[in-house]
Amino acid sequence: MIELRDVAFAYEDAPAFTLAHLDLDVAAGTIMGIVGASGSGKTTLAKIIAGFIPSTEGGTYRGTASVAGAVLSEGTLTEAVDVVGLVTQNPFNQISGARFTVREELAFGLENRSVERSQMIERVNTVAATLGLTPLLDRSPYALSGGQMQLVAIASMVVMAPPVLVLDEPTSQLDPAGTRLVYDVLGRLSEGGTTIVIIEHKTELLHEHCDAIAVLAGGRIVSTGTPASVFADDRLSTWGVGQTRITQAAREARTRGLLPATEPLPVGVSDGAAVFGTNGETR
Amino acid sequence: MNDLTIRIEALRHTYESGVEAVAGVDLTIAPGERVAIVGQNGAGKTTLVRHLNGMVRPTEGTVHIGDWSTSDKSIAELSHRVGYVFQNPDEQIFARTVESDVAFGPKNLGFEPEQITESVTSALEAVGLAHEAQVHPHHLSLSERKRVAIAAVLAMRTPIVVLDEPTTGQDEGGVRLIASIIDDLTARGITVVAITHDMDFCVENFERVVVMARGTVRADGSTEQVFADQPALEAAAVEPPQLARLARVLGWSETAVDPSSFVDAFERRRRG
Ligand SMILES: Nc1ncnc2c1ncn2[C@@H]1O[C@H](COP(=O)(O)OP(=O)(O)OP(=O)(O)O)[C@@H](O)[C@H]1O
Ligand SMILES: Nc1ncnc2c1ncn2[C@@H]1O[C@H](COP(=O)(O)OP(=O)(O)OP(=O)(O)O)[C@@H](O)[C@H]1O
Ligand SMILES: [Mg+2]
Ligand SMILES: [Mg+2]
Numbered sequence: 001m002i003e004l005r006d007v008a009f010a011y012e013d014a015p016a017f018t019l020a021h022l023d024l025d026v027a028a029g030t031i032m033g034i035v036g037a038s039g040s041g042k043t044t045l046a047k048i049i050a051g052f053i054p055s056t057e058g059g060t061y062r063g064t065a066s067v068a069g070a071v072l073s074e075g076t077l078t079e080a081v082d083v084v085g086l087v088t089q090n091p092f093n094q095i096s097g098a099r100f101t102v103r104e105e106l107a108f109g110l111e112n113r114s115v116e117r118s119q120m121i122e123r124v125n126t127v128a129a130t131l132g133l134t135p136l137l138d139r140s141p142y143a144l145s146g147g148q149m150q151l152v153a154i155a156s157m158v159v160m161a162p163p164v165l166v167l168d169e170p171t172s173q174l175d176p177a178g179t180r181l182v183y184d185v186l187g188r189l190s191e192g193g194t195t196i197v198i199i200e201h202k203t204e205l206l207h208e209h210c211d212a213i214a215v216l217a218g219g220r221i222v223s224t225g226t227p228a229s230v231f232a233d234d235r236l237s238t239w240g241v242g243q244t245r246i247t248q249a250a251r252e253a254r255t256r257g258l259l260p261a262t263e264p265l266p267v268g269v270s271d272g273a274a275v276f277g278t279n280g281e282t283r
Numbered sequence: 284m285n286d287l288t289i290r291i292e293a294l295r296h297t298y299e300s301g302v303e304a305v306a307g308v309d310l311t312i313a314p315g316e317r318v319a320i321v322g323q324n325g326a327g328k329t330t331l332v333r334h335l336n337g338m339v340r341p342t343e344g345t346v347h348i349g350d351w352s353t354s355d356k357s358i359a360e361l362s363h364r365v366g367y368v369f370q371n372p373d374e375q376i377f378a379r380t381v382e383s384d385v386a387f388g389p390k391n392l393g394f395e396p397e398q399i400t401e402s403v404t405s406a407l408e409a410v411g412l413a414h415e416a417q418v419h420p421h422h423l424s425l426s427e428r429k430r431v432a433i434a435a436v437l438a439m440r441t442p443i444v445v446l447d448e449p450t451t452g453q454d455e456g457g458v459r460l461i462a463s464i465i466d467d468l469t470a471r472g473i474t475v476v477a478i479t480h481d482m483d484f485c486v487e488n489f490e491r492v493v494v495m496a497r498g499t500v501r502a503d504g505s506t507e508q509v510f511a512d513q514p515a516l517e518a519a520a521v522e523p524p525q526l527a528r529l530a531r532v533l534g535w536s537e538t539a540v541d542p543s544s545f546v547d548a549f550e551r552r553r554r555g
Contacts, residue, residue: 011422038426038454089425089452092371143300146370146448147324147480169425172451173370175323175480176522201454204525242455245483245525249542249549258550269525273532276549 001028001164001195002049007063008219009044009053018044020219022063026212031186031196033206033227036216037240042199043089045216046168048072049197051080067164085162089169089199091153095141102128102144102152103137109160127159131181146173154182158189165189166197171205183209204244207231207267215239232265246272285314285442285472287349287364289335294344296330304330306498308344314442317465317475319485319506322495323520328478329370331495332445335476336365348443363392366436370447370478372428381407381423381431382416388439406438409464411457426452433464444468446477450484462488482524486510486540494519510538 004024010017018041026032036042047053051072054061065072067083088094099105106124115123128134131151136144141152150173157165165186171179183205190196200206206213206227213230215223217239223230230236236243243251246266253259259275266272289312296305304327312318320328333339334346337358346353348364366388369375378384385406389399407413410430415423420431429452436444446465450458458481465488468475479485485492485506492509494502494516502508502515509515510523522528526545527538535552539545 014422036454038452038457039424043424090371090373092373139302140300143298143302145325145329151324169452173324173448173480175520177520178324201452237455240454240456242458245540245542245545246529249526249545252542252546253549256546256550258546258553269529269532272529276529277533 001068002026002032002197003064003066004048005064007048007065008061009048010060011044012058014059017060017219019048022220024214024221024224026195026197028195029190029193030211031190031198031209033210033213034197034199034216035201035203035206035213035230035241040216040240041219042216043168046086046089046166046197046199049164049166050084050086051075051077052086055080081162083162084164084166085157085160087154087157087165087167087170089172091146091150091173094153094156095149096156100140101138102133102141105141105152106133106137106156106159109156113160123159123161127155130185131155131158132178147175147178150174151178151182154185158185161194163193164195164197168199169201170198171200171202179205201242203231203242203247204268207244215241217241227267228264231267244268250275285474287314287442287474288312288347289443289474289476290345290347291331291334292345292347294331294334294346295342296327296334296339297342298330304498305334308498308500310493310500310503312474312476315469315472315474316491317469317477317489318491318493319489320476320478320493320495321480321482321485321519321521322501326495326519327498328495329447332367332447332476332478335361335443335445336367337361338367359391362388362439362441364441365443365445366439366441367445368432368436368447368449370451372425372432375432375435376420376428379419380417381412381420381434384420384431385435385438388435392439402438402440403434406434409437409460409467410434411460426454426457429453430457430460433461437464437468441473443474443476446475448478448480450479450481458484482522483540486524486527494521496520507538510540 007022008017008020048065055077072080096108107120110120154170171182186196210227213227214221244267250265266275291310294305294308297303337353376384385403386399389402410433449461465475492506496519501519502512524540526540530538537548539548
């Protein structure tokens with residue numbers, strides 16, 4: 001569904017290329033997690049997939065990025081936004097500013113697409129309910145807490161139901177309950193065929209919800225694979241990617257000879273319980 | 284040394300919209316203490332701490348920074364005592380270069396030119412951005428901009444530093460950097476108040492945790508006490524750190540929150 005071939009990008013006047021020789025494939029209907037260090041170019045990559053780079057950003061762009069068979073740099077931004085919805089990293093900047101209430105904010109994009117009114121109301125109400133925003137619908141989109149604003153930014157893209165959804169650290173300001181709501185929604189969308197790319201630092205969540213993980217380092221994708229294989233990779237820390245406390249504990253237990261090296265490295269609580277539970281039984 | 288006690292008494296704040304964001308908070312923070320504030324989205328954490336530098340004023344009750352009541356002081360006056368790093372760095376950053384943004388605070392506080400240079404340089408070094416001093420902040424990534432916002436407050440050398448979600452968007456190295464900055468502030472006697480949703484960061488760096496729910500303080504105590512208080516955590520929808528969750532699933536009585544002590548506990552159990 002998403003195909004990036006030898007993509008490179010340098011911001012205007014920047015001393016070096018932020019991305020270079022970047023290849024990425026995301027299969028239709030799957031959830032791909034992107035990890036990488038601060039400043040490694042994750043947001044830049046998200047903007048390329050969503051068609052904002054090169055169209056709205058000066059600089060040097062090379063390579064081919066296509067979504068659903070169409071090469072993004074050959075079409076217009078309007079065509080791109082019909083296919084790819086981008087939830088930007090800073091939710092504060094995503095609020096359109098054109099509307100007085102959260103309800104109107106969520107309806108904004110649908111209005112622009114001339115969606116029929118009753119259908120629009122129905123879609124806004126449904127998405128608001130699934131993201132816990134119903135009590136906030138009549139509030140001003142600016143009079144919200146950071147986390148609430150982030151949920152509004154996500155909802156305003158989800159309501160558009162684009163075939164491809166790119167989310168740039170969408171749970172960075174969310175509490176555990178809000179985070180769960182977001183991943184539940186993404187899971188359901190993916191079952192319905194939406195292709196999802198999510199940039200996220202919380203390894204435990206990616207491990208639980210993604211079909212595949214790609215690691216961005218040195219301007220390109222240096223590793224792709226299942227969450228279990230990527231998160232057990234010894235090179236992870238050299239790429240600036242963190243491991244969960246459970247993975248760190250399992251590594252230490254291995255070093256101290258308390259866990260067999262044949263045992264896969266756990267990432268989350270359920271696989272952690274399996275590894276530490278069985279190996280912890282007193283013999 | 285810092286001798287400023289933060290004293291919040293019977294504090295309430297209702298926004299113009301009618302939302303009561305802080306609904307009766309009493310909280311005292313001693314000079315040099317470091318405190319984490321945790322709790323659900325919309326619990327009132329940001330509204331509460333914005334009272335400390337006067338960005339938000341009490342609707343009822345009082346906030347004292349040492350002998351000053353924030354109700355009688357301007358934001359400019361309060362900035363001599365309290366530095367606040369915004370949750371959203373883009374609300375805080377406005378200069379054309381990283382360096383001039385970080386120099387803004389010290390200049391306004393009336394630092395001597397050489398003091399300005401010195402404090403800006405050391406603040407940028409602390410956040411790992413010395414090499415980006417001449418860059419336009421908009422040409423940095425978001426986590427880098429957050430570190431600029433932190434540097435801007437460090438450079439002010441205030442006796443109280445308030446950090447609103449400092450680790451948001453930081454990678455592993457960035458989180459470690461922020462932890463070491465907090466250690467350094469503590470070593471210099473500076474009071475640190477930090478809001479966070481990252482429970483690993485919270486238990487590893489803070490001795491005292493305040494749990495907020497619906498505009499009130501639901502729990503306040505040592506980190507161990509608070510994370511052992513299941514009812515309070517549930518009421519505030521706060522999830523314990525990852526290894527504590529694993530220990531619970533395994534049915535362990537002890538909660539080891541860092542990997543090494545978790546493995547120690549595992550080893551003791553294996554020996555029987
Ligand atoms: N508009 C811009 N002009 C020039 N350089 C930029 C611009 N935006 C980003 N950069 C640079 O490109 C690099 C990658 O930035 P990007 O925002 O893509 O990183 P990121 O991986 O998303 O980081 P973070 O984890 O902080 O969000 C950074 O070094 C940044 O300084
Ligand atoms: N400027 C504002 N005007 C009106 N209401 C506001 C404003 N800012 C926040 N609120 C409301 O006040 C309550 C507390 O918000 P606050 O920002 O203090 O929460 P928070 O605990 O910091 O949440 P988060 O973890 O999401 O940042 C929320 O219900 C929020 O919607
Ligand atoms: Mg980014
Ligand atoms: Mg907040």
